[in-house]
Amino acid sequence: MRATHKSLAMGLAALSLLAVSACGGEDGGTGGGGETQEVEVFTWWAEGSEKEGLDALVEVFTSQNPDFEFVNGAVAGGAGSDAKNVLASRLQTNDPPATFQAHAGAELTDYIEAGQIEGLSAMYEEKGWNELFPEGLLERLEQDGEIYSVPSNIHRANVVWANTAVLEEAGLDPKASYASLDEWIAALEKVEAAGKIPLSVATDWTQVHLLETVLLADLGAEAYSGLWDGSTDWAGEDVTAALEDYQTLMGFTNTDRQSLDWQDATQLVIDGEAAFNVMGDWAEAAFATSEKTYDTDYVAFPVPGTDGVFDFLADSFTMPVGSPNGEGTEAWLDTVASAEGQEAFNKAKGSIPANIEAETADFGPYQQTAIESWANDEIVSSVAHGAAASVSWLTDITSAVAKFGSNDDVTELQEGLVAAAEKHASS
Numbered sequence: 001m002r003a004t005h006k007s008l009a010m011g012l013a014a015l016s017l018l019a020v021s022a023c024g025g026e027d028g029g030t031g032g033g034g035e036t037q038e039v040e041v042f043t044w045w046a047e048g049s050e051k052e053g054l055d056a057l058v059e060v061f062t063s064q065n066p067d068f069e070f071v072n073g074a075v076a077g078g079a080g081s082d083a084k085n086v087l088a089s090r091l092q093t094n095d096p097p098a099t100f101q102a103h104a105g106a107e108l109t110d111y112i113e114a115g116q117i118e119g120l121s122a123m124y125e126e127k128g129w130n131e132l133f134p135e136g137l138l139e140r141l142e143q144d145g146e147i148y149s150v151p152s153n154i155h156r157a158n159v160v161w162a163n164t165a166v167l168e169e170a171g172l173d174p175k176a177s178y179a180s181l182d183e184w185i186a187a188l189e190k191v192e193a194a195g196k197i198p199l200s201v202a203t204d205w206t207q208v209h210l211l212e213t214v215l216l217a218d219l220g221a222e223a224y225s226g227l228w229d230g231s232t233d234w235a236g237e238d239v240t241a242a243l244e245d246y247q248t249l250m251g252f253t254n255t256d257r258q259s260l261d262w263q264d265a266t267q268l269v270i271d272g273e274a275a276f277n278v279m280g281d282w283a284e285a286a287f288a289t290s291e292k293t294y295d296t297d298y299v300a301f302p303v304p305g306t307d308g309v310f311d312f313l314a315d316s317f318t319m320p321v322g323s324p325n326g327e328g329t330e331a332w333l334d335t336v337a338s339a340e341g342q343e344a345f346n347k348a349k350g351s352i353p354a355n356i357e358a359e360t361a362d363f364g365p366y367q368q369t370a371i372e373s374w375a376n377d378e379i380v381s382s383v384a385h386g387a388a389a390s391v392s393w394l395t396d397i398t399s400a401v402a403k404f405g406s407n408d409d410v411t412e413l414q415e416g417l418v419a420a421a422e423k424h425a426s427s
């Protein structure tokens with residue numbers, strides 16, 4: 001494929017010179033009359049198990065589209081913590097990649113409102129995609145009746161991952177389930193007494209992730225969802241109680257958390273240095289990459305108090321306004337939508353396919369639990385991963401949570417969260 005691309009490039013050297021001078025591009029990535037065959041895909045799946053997931057998708061893309069060359073525009077940092085800023089400045093300076101990763105829900109709405117992504121409803125119609133994805137998911141990809149992106153997966157956020165050997169050493173039954181946060185906290189105390197890290201966590205965004213699951217556990221699905229539509233009062237006593245539980249949980253975490261990303265925190269559980277980690281089910285891919293066996297080396301269960309609820313998020317891919325290679329973008333979206341692409345990608349990524357025609361019989365045992373839960377449980381939206389609130393609201397929540405990480409002050413945390421809601425809830 002490289003050879004084909006090279007000879008094509010040489011053959012068109014004169015033309016592309018013209019195209020470059022006409023478009024002002026320097027990297028051969030700009031289009032106009034001389035559209036390049038390169039397709040830059042912007043994600044934050046830059047390393048480790050996340051990159052393996054992306055690689056699996058790219059392999060399908062390459063076999064389905066031999067005329068296009070995938071260019072990896074990934075920027076490292078879990079949950080897009082750095083990528084989103086880089087992307088924002090590229091979009092502002094009219095330098096979009098051919099496609100970029102965006103979360104279904106409120107985060108996508110941000111890009112729609114800024115006029116940065118194209119509507120795809122005609123493409124959905126033409127390709128029959130409306131029948132491929134669950135209706136509830138399509139609703140989170142649209143605004144005013146127009147659909148704006150193609151979902152690649154469905155992740156569950158409210159999952160605890162645990163190392164069975166560490167639990168046994170602490171005198172805990174690895175098959176035990178915890179009906180409430182209080183019961184779980186009693187188990188964390190035992191791990192602490194045994195000299196291991198009870199609960200591993202990493203930098204700011206993973207703390208927001210933990211907090212959202214605690215709010216969900218303590219408030220319940222309906223009141224948790226009400227936090228995002230204004231029907232639950234952020235200043236309420238039930239929120240205070242949840243924040244106190246969050247404070248207790250943070251008291252069991254590793255002190256070096258600020259210097260870690262999610263991979264490191266999950267690795268502490270994989271390596272037997274920590275007992276538990278609350279993480280989305282991209283962690284499943286990290287256990288798989290480390291060749292750990294589900295239900296033997298590790299267990300996974302819903303965050304105590306959230307059984308029966310699927311805290312949801314989905315990644316999706318967009319057609320940026322002014323894409324340097326519209327045909328290439330379309331080819332990438334074709335692969336993302338396809339059953340073949342979704343099977344390869346999700347199997348490696350720990351998530352489950354959004355495409356209802358994808359075959360999942362050979363997915364691993366953890367993923368089977370997620371498939372079951374997605375089909376039967378109540379669905380709520382993740383805030384740490386763009387489904388529940390806008391990027392700007394999440395930024396303010398993250399600042400309040402980061403501050404709490406250093407001052408441990410629940411009152412100030414709640415005031416910060418109330419102020420963030422007042423600023424953003426209606427916008």
Ligand code: GAL
Binds near residue numbers: 078079080
């Ligand atoms: C989420 C994303 C997942 C995974 C995770 C950790 O925001 O939706 O696919 O990449 O971040 O980086």
